[in-house]
Amino acid sequence: MPTINETVSEEIRAQARKLLEDGTVAAVIGYGSGSLPMTVKPLVVRSPEDCRKLIWNTFCVLNLANYLPATLKSVEPPRGPRDPKPEGPLPKVAICATGCWSRSIVVQIQEHQVARDRVVVLGVGSRGMVSRRKVEALFGGREILAVEEGDHDLIIQGADFSETINRWDVVRDNCQTCTHPDPVLVDVRIGEPVSERKNPNPFIQVDALEQKSGDGRWAWFTEEFATCIRCYACRNACPLCYCPTCFVDDAKPQWVGKSLDAVDTGLFHILRAYHCAGRCTDCGTCETVCPKGINMRMLTKKLNKDVLNLYGIEAGMQPDAPLPLTTYAMDDPQQFMANEPGSGKEGK
């Protein structure tokens, strides 16, 4: 009997082929198999024949929405900067999306990076994606040569061992605390919907850190980011980071220095996270792609928690609502103000 993900893969291939054959879309963004165990390659498929390359498994950890704006642009007819917009509707692009990825697409639509009517979402309910790092940590220094995926187990094989481990144990932290695993935008449903998870506390890691003293939190911050090599994989893999010039690349003025200085590195991470405030869907891509395994997701998760607590908004859940930082309420909380309470002017 095929596993759930084998069935999903089959459906993705069939739907992608159908969409490309009947001309509904010009490209499909999905995953192809990787060259190492537990890796996959993001893939943009443009012909029905290539659809056989598409796969789906429990290691699809990179948010594909990152590729959406560029792929949409690539399927437009080429034109110069001064040429008029072509008449008629532009070609569409299909994209495989789980809960958090579909929410990223919603944010991209809210921010006018992506036109809703040009996207066909192949919605896949996420059963949680496995962290390669967690699996490798379980096996110490022993090299993993093959991994076989079952619905609930992983069979890990090396040169001289073969072990079965529980899949959920090695699922990424963000997936374990995820409350919306099913896509919020679905044009073509792939596989079975996954029900909302009623997690007791999606912010459990943030809460734990908040319990520490200020000095303790500062110690965590300095240690966690000490290994950063400033490769910007976290930024570049993020579907929300699409500024033509990032703040770290600004020269006049230069906000952040560029070498491996602890202050500059820290500022980069604070500001990067802050720029995702109210937009981050906790897809975990930043943390996953980091070659040094830095948990920068802690910062965005903290911001997610505050946005939810202060303004009652979860990013990407309401396509028609404005983003939390592009709107306001008259009575937004302001306990953080220096002259509050006491000045007594706010209530007027």
Added chain:
Amino acid sequence: MKVFKVSSVELDAMMQEWSKVHRVYAPVLAKQPATSSDCAPGWRRVDGGSALTLSTGPTPASVKSFFFPQPETLLTYTLENNHPDKGLMREPAKSKKMQVVVGVRPCDARSVLLNNLPYQEDPFFQANRQRTALVGFTCEQTLSTCFCSQMGGSPFGSEGLDLAFSRTQDGFIVEVGTAKGEVLMAGLDLAPAEESEISALASRRSTGGKADATELDTLKGSELGRLYDAPMWKSLGESCINCGACTFICPTCYCFDIQDEVVRGQGRRIRYWDSCMFPLYSLHTSGHNPRGQKVQRTRNRFLHKLKYFPDRFGPFSCVGCGRCVQDCPVNIDIREVMSDLLAVE
């Protein structure tokens, strides 16, 4: 060449001895906690007591940062008003204190020799080279991502190492490759290695040698235009996210940027690692960018390693350590790129 016999216990003692006079560094296997900042990420200062542990395959961080620190201060100056030397550049004193990097793998040792080609005339790199001794360990086991022998190296190679340790039945034999190696061995009372051990190593070298490097060498003769215009770059450039992970973990990527930093009137001109993957790398002030597209930048990195560098200096600018293969967020595998390039008509 002198070859000695060393037991594991003696090795620890040797490191102890060295750490009394030199700065001794060893790789960190797990994620590194914040330590003193006198050491590159991924390495730790050995100051007595701590034994050496090595994992299979390359060290987590390459040795690049010992020769090409991130950042290196090129010049310092003051911008204090009314200071007579305001704006006058000074060269910082270069440290001459010997540093000993223990636990280096043959791939990384070779990377220093490759980087030395463009840096032949660079005073900072050369000063760092002068004062750094590499104590390496040949690989009795390799990872599936290792491909040093394809790139002209060998898991048993001692090229570029001042001291090369190779495992034997009951410890190590150590080959003293250079004058710096002699300095490290001076005063140590060690038995010479046995003839059988030396010949065993020699035979391992000859069997696990450089045989499979020939096929790739045909790339060097390929016409640039043909490789440059290959259709493979389009899909590769499409999946690449243009982060600098591969370039920064790569032992042979050596580009840098230069910048001035001023804090409260004190300034310095530093150079720090840059990556041709970043759009800013080639951006003109006019706004024109010769490599403005992602695909152009991805292509530049691979062609630099596999064509531009060999055109200038001879060897490929890759030692086959496989770090980029393991850590690329989107699984761009340079081995696949090379075989695709070889297949280009």
Added chain:
Amino acid sequence: MTEQSTNWEPKIIAFLCNWCSYAGADLAGVSRFQYPSNIRIVRVPCSGRVSENMIMSALKSGADGILVSGCHPGDCHYISGNYFARRRFALLSNLLDFIGIEPGRVNFSWVSASEGEQFAEVVQSVTEKVKALGPASRLVKKIDALETALQVA
């Protein structure tokens, strides 16, 4: 912070909106309300103009404290700039606290053009808070420290 010299005076960067808080500062001066001379004023068109980059840059460059002050909610010259700012500052303030920047380093307030006395009070209280915290060290860039670390012996 016992070792700090007793004559240490903090430097506090104050981003004041042109229409209310800056005018408030002006009024404080004209009305001869005394307030500590630790603040260095940066006049901005609106509190909504103050970006996280500016605040962090000021900290990095060695400011011991930051004060951002704008019009009272409802009084913004640009109708709603301070409302947007309020959301952004709330999140930034929490995030800085989260990573261990001492509460009191980065401060926000509303001061109108007619509140000269209140302006003096806000500056007084912010200065006292920052003085109690001592010189800033977290997220302050130091070249010399790095230099000594790299110039190994």
Added chain:
Amino acid sequence: MISYMPYPVRIDDIVVETEDGNQKTFKLVFEQEAHRKAWHHVPGQFAMLSLAGQGEIPIGIASSPTEEGHLLFTVNRAGKVTTALHQMNIGDRMGVRGPLGNGFPVNKEMNGKNIVIIAGGFAVTTLRATLISLLARRQDYGKITFIYGARTPGMLLYRDELKQWAQREDIDLHVTIDREAPGWDGLVGFVPTIAGEVAPSAENSVALICGPPIMIKFTMPPLEKIGWTDDQVYLSLENRMKCGEGVCCHCNVGPTLVCKDGPVFTRSQVKQLPIEY
């Protein structure tokens, strides 16, 4: 060994060249006599202008080696360093690192030849250096044709010198502007058109062309029409640079490093390269 240490220099004079004020020529003198003596450049080379606290920028050397004792750089205000440079005053200290690059072959391939210099806009700087050098050894060259175009009369650089050169019999000078302008009684028309009209035959000639890519593109067909080949035409490339010494890799065009192998290339050399400049 290469050095990243710039020579300390003082700004001796500043001339605002263009009517929009965005082009200034800086006359720099060495603070130390030893540095002045150590400095030898050929026209077409560039140097790093270094401002403490701002950074370094590669700028073509506008003065000829024959103008001893000082260096001239004409700088367009564009980025961080050039903006800061434009705010500096006479007497201020800055740095110069160089000379860098290869330069025009004034003492090699150009010897004994007819020389055609074609310049568009701000790119005239190193060609000014070249012309002054050629004039210093006028007898070593054949006919010298100098074609220079700018958008408006006010955007021409080195206007006083242009007047002097116009008086000379031994330079065939053609200065043109793009469109008719009040008070301008000289040539009107784009550089490629003028070049097609006044360029001498290709025989025993060398052309140096600097200008916007579009100008270079359209200048070639009229030259080719009268028999010019790519080997006779020298161009100067520019790319983002950091070290200027062939180490940092920033300026690579395929395997070629503009800073070290260039910036001067023959057109046939340039044609071998990928279009990454």
